[in-house]
Amino acid sequence: MNALNHLIATATFWMPRQASDVAVELDNVFYFIYYLSVIFFVGIIAAMVYFSVKYRRKSADQRTSPLAHSNTLELWWTAIPTVLLAVIFFWGFKAWVTLNVPPANAMEIQVRAWKWGWEFTYNTPNTTFTSPHLYVPEKKPIKLVMTSNDVLHSFYLPEFRIKRDVLPKRATVLWFEARQATGTWPEETARKQDPKTGKWGDVSLSKPYNLFCAEYCGQQHSMMMRKVYVLSQAHYEKWVVEKEKDAGSDKPLDVLGQELYTSKTCNTCHSVDGTAVLGPSFKGRYGAKVEFADGTSGKMDDDYIIESIEYPNRKIAKGFPAAMPTFKGQLDAKQLRALVAYIQSVNGKYNAQKK
């Protein structure tokens, strides 16, 4: 826990924790500009206040100086800022090169963004699996290859000081190296007393970092947040083994569907309790007649569900906006069946034996 406290202590008045090596380099540039700015600002304002007070009008006919320019002064105050600005530029450029060149041995993770969620795909020698949060081993360069399903998003880790826009139909790359593990797998918890209620409860000892979407992307832009867990190599390997097992397991379709329902963020627009959010609820509609926005209608059956996942704008339910992004190509046949199974189970119509 000492290491953890140390990491939190790297947070200052201006900057959050330093989770990556590049954060240290970048903060040095930041503070160089900062102190330079403070010196210039204090100098300018001190001169302004001093002159204003010293030469304030004491009598209506106060005489003033004919001074209207000075080549020496003007030359100096052009030259000195120019030199300092050049220093800032080059230092910023140096750190920028580091930010833009991932080491050759970096571990690659694929990042997918959509309205409004993130998904991380890991390719291990054994299999491929996905995770809704980003788990990385400490002290290892990680290369992120990112793309978006719909509009622009921006992958932003404030504690790592990195950010890059995520674009549809295009891959952007970002890399970082986490300094020190701040999480455990499985997450360790401690008993802690709530100071208000006096009740004892479990709190996580992991201190995950924040993942924000920094490019405005519509309604739930501010809720498009995930966590970043930095684990020790040993804990990370444990997590990978767990996920590999999960990916290969034959869990019931409706359970898999329920997992996809949250990890693919269906839940942000479709409720399972009958209330309409941005899209229609999954409950109470399965097998029923659906009115479409173009005046036609149809039955909500398995085919309609799969069609709507892949081509959401073909048959829009009446009274709802055409807001859903397509998930075509991101779900395999089994995952599509799982989602159908989950919708059936929400409506009490799932029969595990039948499938």
Add this chain to the structure above:
Amino acid sequence: MTTATDVIRPGGGPSATGHAEEKDYLNVDNSIMSWLFTLDHKRIGLMYLASVLFFFFFGGILALLIRTELFTPGADFLTYFVSGKNAAELKLAAADLYNQLFTLHGAIMIFLFLIPSIPATFGNFFLPLMLGAKDVAFPRLNLFSFYIYVLGAFFFLYTLASGGLDTGWTFYTPYSTSTNTAVIASTFGAFILGFSSILTGVNFVVTVHKMRAPRMTWTRIPLFLWALYSTSLIQILATPVLAITLLLLIFERALGIGIFDPAMGGDPVLYQHFFWFYSHPAVYIMILPAFGVISETISVHSRKHIFGYGFIAASSVSIALIGFLVWGHHMFVSGQSPLASLLFSMITFAVAVPTAIKVFSWVATLYKGSIVFNAPMLNALSFIFLFTIGGLTGLFLATLATDVHLHDTYFVVAHFHYVMVGGTLVAFLAAIHHWWAKMFGRHYNEWCGRISAIFVFIGFNLTFFSQFVMGSQGMPRRYFTYDQVSPELLSIYTRMHQISTVGSMILGLALTFTLFYLAHSLFFGKKVHNDSDLRWTGESMEWKTATPPSPHNFHEQPIAYNSPYDFKEIDHSLGGGH
């Protein structure tokens, strides 16, 4: 020097024979039609003034709604304005409302207030007066520009009635091609407003070139006009690019032609290039006139020749020109090539130098002056304080590495508010107080003016300095809620948002107070009977007309014998660089 003052004694003062006072531009004809169809640049300037103030207060109310919502991390205040069957529905409906509020706040403040603010009001009113001309070169075109502005504004208001716009004022694709809100109406509004901007620019450039008073050489033009001249060049050269970009956006949405939307084979980064090619120079459209106002007020209220006239005039033009080559600094993390980012960063630093020179020159102007702390001067000093912070924080954003962290956070929000509000709005306040008595022939209450300047300063700093802190701590902009962040950041964000919201209330009250005492002075303010009633005068030609000016400005053609900064308090026996 004395010659100039003596020759141009207009008919404003009480005539020696005691006959009825001559009509001024305000009371020459009181009918509504005489205002609606006026070709007088002064009346057109006032119609702009009323319009931009209306939109400023409208945009300001939207800002206060935004600030109130952000006082707490979760969704609360705005949920009272929407309907929904349960908490989840309310939250999402409120999120939509929030997105429309910040979009309209930005779009209204930029397109309807900041861009026309100083040039269209004080520029229209004082450009011909300061040149010694009887009007702008094309008075009918000037009136036409005003009505184009009104038409464009109606399109913007239409977006409110038709269910809002939620793209942000930047209309980034492909979000703007996919959202259901009124993108076409509002971009068409911005398209129309662009013509108003271009035509005003053309009018000013021609007026400055062709209608200067005899002997007014380029080095005797007041610096406010150098600033307006540079601004006009940008308006003429950059605005057409915005117009083309917005038309392409409309084509994409209406006709499904793939230009920017990757789903149709377009390129969203291309849109950002087009958009910022206009919108970065547009930043200088908003701030250069403010520089000009500060040069005038600082020198008049310290009775000193402006320091470094040549450098200030040249820096306005060079900022305008270099400003065309820096648009890519808005796109360091957009996926544009790192090499392009490198060049854009380098050129951005090149703009910092002329800007720094201006600030140094203003401070040097105070040296050995006769400084009086009235409302325009307090606002001008406040401008130097706030704009210096705005300028210096720009360095963090021009630097490649630090921008990666700070881009699209509240640090950027704070930075551009320090420049656009601390800069342009405070300069606008300096201008309105500086020229108020000259424009309306009535005095505002000086103590009210001082109190307003001080509270605007306090409220502004509380509102926006806290945003620098939360921004560098990572708080992204355009966030409706921030309750999902980790606990240590949540406590920082919450505290800073609360300081900011309290500050915004103080700022809002101070500006409302300003509006009230200025409006009050129009009817009850102390009357200016002749020039000796004015609390101050300058040496530039707008001070050589009657107060308020006569409909055709001057009775005799004024002649520019001297620099506009040659005050009679200046003691030439003291020596000093000339």
